[in-house]
Amino acid sequence: MNENTQASREQRDEPAVLPPVDVVEDAGGITLYADLPGVPRERLQVHVDGDVLVIDGEIALEMPKQLEATHVEVSLPRYRRVFSLSKELDPERLSAEMKNGVLTLRIQKAEHAKPRRIAVEAG
Amino acid sequence: MELSLFPRDLFAELDRLQRDLQQSFAFSPSIRGLARGRFPALNVASTPQSAEIYAFAPGLESKSIEVQLERGVLSIWGERKPALPEDGEATVHVNERFAGRFHRVVSLSDDLDPDAVKATYRDGMLHISISRKQAAQPRRVEIN
Numbered sequence: 001m002n003e004n005t006q007a008s009r010e011q012r013d014e015p016a017v018l019p020p021v022d023v024v025e026d027a028g029g030i031t032l033y034a035d036l037p038g039v040p041r042e043r044l045q046v047h048v049d050g051d052v053l054v055i056d057g058e059i060a061l062e063m064p065k066q067l068e069a070t071h072v073e074v075s076l077p078r079y080r081r082v083f084s085l086s087k088e089l090d091p092e093r094l095s096a097e098m099k100n101g102v103l104t105l106r107i108q109k110a111e112h113a114k115p116r117r118i119a120v121e122a123g
Numbered sequence: 124m125e126l127s128l129f130p131r132d133l134f135a136e137l138d139r140l141q142r143d144l145q146q147s148f149a150f151s152p153s154i155r156g157l158a159r160g161r162f163p164a165l166n167v168a169s170t171p172q173s174a175e176i177y178a179f180a181p182g183l184e185s186k187s188i189e190v191q192l193e194r195g196v197l198s199i200w201g202e203r204k205p206a207l208p209e210d211g212e213a214t215v216h217v218n219e220r221f222a223g224r225f226h227r228v229v230s231l232s233d234d235l236d237p238d239a240v241k242a243t244y245r246d247g248m249l250h251i252s253i254s255r256k257q258a259a260q261p262r263r264v265e266i267n
Contacts, residue, residue: 020219022206033206035220037163037181037247059128061177061248064170069129071167071229074179077128101181101247102206 016080019055027115029108030089036079037101044098046105048091053083055103088113129166162221163199163249167229171261174231174253181247182206182220190242190251195233197251200226 022033036044039057047054057079085091085107093108163180178199180188188201205222207215231253239254 020221021217022215022220023217024207024213024215026208026213030216033220035181035247037179038177040246060246061128062250063168064173064175064252066170067129067168067175068170069166069168071165072129073164074166075128100183100244101179 014078014080015076016056016078017074017076019057019079019081021081027109029093029106032083032103032105032107034079034081034103034105035101036098036103039079039098039101041098044103046094046096046103048085048094051085051087051091053085053091053107055079055081055083055105057103129168161227162203162225163227165227165229167231169232172255174235174255176229176231176249176251176253178227178249178251179247180244180249183244183247183249185244188242188244188249190240190249192231192235192237192240192253195231195235197229197231197253198226199228199249199251200224 019034019036021035024031024033034055036055036057038059038061040060043058043060045054045056047056059074059077059079088109089107090110091107095106097104163178165179166177168175168177176197180199180201180203182203183201188199191198202224203222206220207218207222234255235253236256237253240251241253242249242251244250
């Protein structure tokens with residue numbers, strides 16, 4: 001095993017918060033919204049490996065010194081969620097936007113998978 | 124033991140571990156979906172000089188968030204608009220994100236200065252920092 005795969009395995013096994021998502025499908029493709037509060041753009045990773053989509057984000061907070069927690073609802077510094085993509089989606093045509101801690105991911109359908117309206121002619 | 128986002132004492136860590144374990148065993152999604160915490164999730168911490176509140180509130184506009192401190196009780200409220208389409212053209216496959224009005228209240232210590240509240244909203248995180256009153260801050264006493 002080389003170092004590279006070892007590092008990625010460690011990252012995969014690291015405990016993480018499962019972020020809530022919305023997934024909406026229309027004729028052109030799928031839109032995914034994920035809540036990732038506290039993740040700046042540069043700490044977000046979205047990648048597709050085969051038919052697996054991985055969303056990975058690290059929380060970066062400004063914390064003053066001598067901080068002592070009294071009440072904690074989010075206790076892990078990382079979000080991670082994995083989805084399997086279906087065949088009709090084209091991972092090459094994926095766009096991602098991050099705004100106010102919400103990731104909007106758009107994955108287009110492959111041309112051949114888009115629905116076509118068939119005109120019914122009067123006979 | 125893995126690193127926490129927030130530093131805490133050992134008993135709190137054990138408590139969290141136990142809760143995480145319970146959660147991982149209770150993972151059978153019910154008909155109403157995954158049990159989610161309240162919106163926004165809150166982490167509260169303190170330093171000798173201040174109280175620090177971190178609200179995990181993604182997808183808001185900073186103008187639409189209301190924050191109020193009254194007699195040591197902090198209120199955060201506002202509304203999050205739904206992202207889902209209303210027409211029938213699209214199919215919603217997963218709908219887990221919070222939408223609607225929210226209101227959370229935290230009781231803090233009473234030595235906080237209501238005139239020294241600083242709130243910033245960045246990357247979906249609302250960070251509220253409240254200084255303690257001057258008289259309540261620890262002071263080093265010189266011994267002559």
